[in-house]
Structure formats: C-alpha cells, structure tokens
Amino acid sequence: SAHWQSQHLEINGNAAPATWHDFSGFQKALYTIDYPVKGDTLIAEQLAQQLQALGVSTSVNRLRPFDHGVWSPLVHLYPQADVPIVQLSLPQHFDSYACFQLGALLAPLRAEQVLLIGSGSVTHNLAQVQFDSAEVDAEAREFKYWLIHQLKQHMPTALD
Structure with a gap:
C-alpha cells in the first residue's frame, strides 16, 4: 500500500490489525467503518525470510493497523472480511524499477493461491x-x- 511508506520494506505481521481511519475531513459515516479482517503472522514471517534471502532488506511490523489503502478497497471485494491480509509497505527509496523487481519477486506467490493487490490511485x-x-x-x-x-x-x- 502506498499509504504506508517506510525506510525499508516492512510486512504487516499483526494477527488482528485495527481498522485505521488515517484521513480527515470526510463524512462521519466513513469513520464508523470497521473491517475486522485477520492478518497472517506465519505468511508475514515466511515472506520476510524469503525476501531477506533474496537480498531485500525486510522486517515484520507486528503493531501496525490496516490503513485505508488496505481496507477501503477490500471492504468492497471481501465484505465478509474472511480472507487473511498481509500488507507490505512502500520503501521511500524505491523507484519504479525497484517496485517492478519487488513485484517480480512476489509473482510466484500467485501459484500458491496468494492474491496480490496494488491499491491506490x-x-x-x-x-x-x-x-x-x-x-x-x-x-x-x-x-x-x-x-x-x-x-x-x-x-x-x-x-x-
């Protein structure tokens, strides 16, 4: 999610992340949305290890809530919040080629039935x-x- 920028790649390893309303100035109803989806700590740890083995500086963040870059599209795609989510940050120093390379490293996960979504605009x-x-x-x-x-x-x- 481009809403989460960090010094190096971080993976959300929070088992039960809160719904973070990280914006202001909108209708009150938007702030009442709760998306109680589960995180997946095992996948977050495994992914971090795999990326580190490939030379990507990676850490797991077990405290981060899900920002609106995660829950605002997923509340429509999976309204029952029944698909576990693992969010990745966008490292501030990544240029378009580094993002492309990260995508190529993540692409094999599709064969493991992992859905990869890039959210934002x-x-x-x-x-x-x-x-x-x-x-x-x-x-x-x-x-x-x-x-x-x-x-x-x-x-x-x-x-x-």
Missing part, C-alpha cells in the same frame, strides 16, 4: 475530488497521461 488530492461529479480535474488528467507515457517508454521487460 495515480493521484491522491482528495481535497479537489468532486464526489458528485464524473468530471476529472485537468491537472490529474494531464498527470495521468504523462505517467502512462513514462511507463510505456521506460517499462522494464526483464530483471537484471
């Missing part, structure tokens, strides 16, 4: 969002197309 200025309109802010639209162009021009095709 291209832009995140909620103060300018008009929820009652389908209109997209011109700056956000311009940035979106610039980003798509950059990704097409500089997308890695294989790991070094």
Whole structure:
C-alpha cells in the first residue's frame, strides 16, 4: 500500500490489525467503518525470510493497523472480511524499477493461491475530488497521461 511508506520494506505481521481511519475531513459515516479482517503472522514471517534471502532488506511490523489503502478497497471485494491480509509497505527509496523487481519477486506467490493487490490511485488530492461529479480535474488528467507515457517508454521487460 502506498499509504504506508517506510525506510525499508516492512510486512504487516499483526494477527488482528485495527481498522485505521488515517484521513480527515470526510463524512462521519466513513469513520464508523470497521473491517475486522485477520492478518497472517506465519505468511508475514515466511515472506520476510524469503525476501531477506533474496537480498531485500525486510522486517515484520507486528503493531501496525490496516490503513485505508488496505481496507477501503477490500471492504468492497471481501465484505465478509474472511480472507487473511498481509500488507507490505512502500520503501521511500524505491523507484519504479525497484517496485517492478519487488513485484517480480512476489509473482510466484500467485501459484500458491496468494492474491496480490496494488491499491491506490495515480493521484491522491482528495481535497479537489468532486464526489458528485464524473468530471476529472485537468491537472490529474494531464498527470495521468504523462505517467502512462513514462511507463510505456521506460517499462522494464526483464530483471537484471
């Protein structure tokens, strides 16, 4: 989740993370949402060990709650909160290639029936969002197309 940035890669190993309402200025009902999904400490520990063995500086954080980058999409995908979740942070020094490499390291988990989700949005200025309109802010639209162009021009095709 891009909502959790850290110095190095951290994996949420909290067995029962709280629903963290890490935002402000929204309707009161949003702050009453509770997503009581379980974490998976065993998978978090195993994943940390696997990534460390591959040279990725990784630690397990057993205290972190789930931020809205986790629960806001998953409350719609899994409303019963019946799928255990393991959240990864986004290391602050990771560039697009480092993120691509991490994704390649995580890709084999799909064969183990692990669903990998990258949540978030291209832009995140909620103060300018008009929820009652389908209109997209011109700056956000311009940035979106610039980003798509950059990704097409500089997308890695294989790991070094």
